[in-house]
Amino acid sequence: MTRPHPDHRTHAGTHARRIAAVLAVLTIALTGCATNAPAPPPSAAAPPIVSEPEAGAFPVSIDHAFGTFTLDEAPERVVTIGWATEDISAALGVIPIAVPSSWAGDEDGFVPWFREAVEGSGAPLPTTLTDLSGGEIDFEQILALRPDAIIAPFSGITDTQYERLQGIAPTLAYPEKPWLLDWQDHTELVGRALGRPAQAAKLVADTQAAIAAHGAEHPEFRDATFVYSTGVGEGTTDVGFYAPTTSLIGIIQDLGLTLSPEIVAEAERFPDEIYFGISLEDIDTVHADVYLGLVNDQAEVDASLAHALFRNWQPIANDRAVWLTDREVSQAVAAPSVLSVPWVLDEFVPELADALKR
Known part of the structure; x- marks a missing residue:
């Protein structure tokens, strides 16, 4: 799964193509369904439940963007789609x-904290959904697994993909x-559903207590x-920034830092976006004590630093940048x-x- 990067301010060009490709990996493009689903694979036959549902939790009904999620009893065969729901x-x-x-x-597609939780529970590791060309997920694979709930908050x-998923479970x-x-609402929503x-x-x-302890x-x-950014986009002269509404901003605020006021104000121009761009020519109007850079590798860091206007920007010139080049750390924070x-x-x-001390 690839994380999203901000697109160009006008939502076109190289960044837009990257975002489309990234989000496609996290989205299901489904194209048909067999009438009779095959039996689930033997490895997925035993419901991996290691805790019991709470008394009175079912039936449950939860309204969402496309309708209402309803279950009369606790699901045992759950498929998750998207980020962090697993x-x-x-x-x-x-x-x-x-x-x-x-x-x-890792080579099996599992991040370490998820693998540790599953292995610690004694349950088998789940199947990973097959990525097809263009970022599609194998619809027939989901059908064959015979889930009794699909959780994708x-x-x-x-809406079209939802209708097809709803036809399965x-x-x-x-x-x-x-x-x-x-992340808080995400957790509570999944808790209600399950x-x-x-x-x-x-x-x-x-x-929250663990975060507060570290912040204290x-x-x-x-x-x-602070600002949360993806640096200078390839082929653009914009610096990408994440909006206040994204979950990765919230975790930094929970530690006690404050999002740059200029980013908060600029985000109001794009109320439906989770990322936006600011031109390098205007970057000195954004003030922040520390810069958090969410990138794929050192090459993307070097590409950003190749721009003089970016190098001379306050948090970068003051060496107060934290570049998240480690994929596991990056995913955990993002x-x-x-x-x-x-x-x-x-x-x-x-x-x-350490960055704030420099």
Whole structure:
């Protein structure tokens, strides 16, 4: 799974093509369905449930962007689509039977915190959904798995795709817009769907406490501003920034930092976007104490630093940049969950503190 990058301010050009390709990996393009589904693979035959649903949790009905998700009883064969939902499901004791393959994962497609949770539960690792050309997911594979629930609240599925998924099993889409859900609401929504709302609330509280503890060790965070960026886009003269509504912004704010006021103001021009661009010529109007750069590798760092206007911008010139080039760390911070956040805090927070000292 590849993380999204901001597109050009006009939502065209190279960045736009990259975003389309990235989000396609996280979205299902489905094109038909057999009438009689084949039996599920033997490896997925045993429901991987390691906790019981809470009393009175079912039946459950949850409204979302495309309709209402309804279950009369606890699901046992769950497929997740999108980002971080598999983390939440596993943390709740419902190991999915199939999950997306993570762009930051190991050779089997699993990020370490998810693998640790599943293996620690004693349940088998799930099937990874097959990526087809163009970022499609194998529709027949999902059908063959015979899920009794498809959970996709942090994804980019379309209404047409939702209808096809709903034809396989009750499907939970996002509340209003794709990719706009903070990690707390994400956890609580999945908790309701899986019949474990109190457990989900506790996971949120425990994770918030861990974040607060790390933030308390660094009172300097309270006086610091930040931006979250993807650097200078290839073939453009824009610097990409994530909007305040994205979950990756929330986790930094939870540590005590404040998003740059200029980014907050600029984001109001693009209320339906999770990312936008600011021209290099205007970059000095954005003020921040620390720069967080979400990139694929050092080559993207070097490409950004090749631009003099970017190099001379306040946080970069002051050497207050944290470039997230490690894919696991990058994924843990970019798609925070009740599993990834505790996993990454010990590594990420010291890097952030060191940058502010420079």
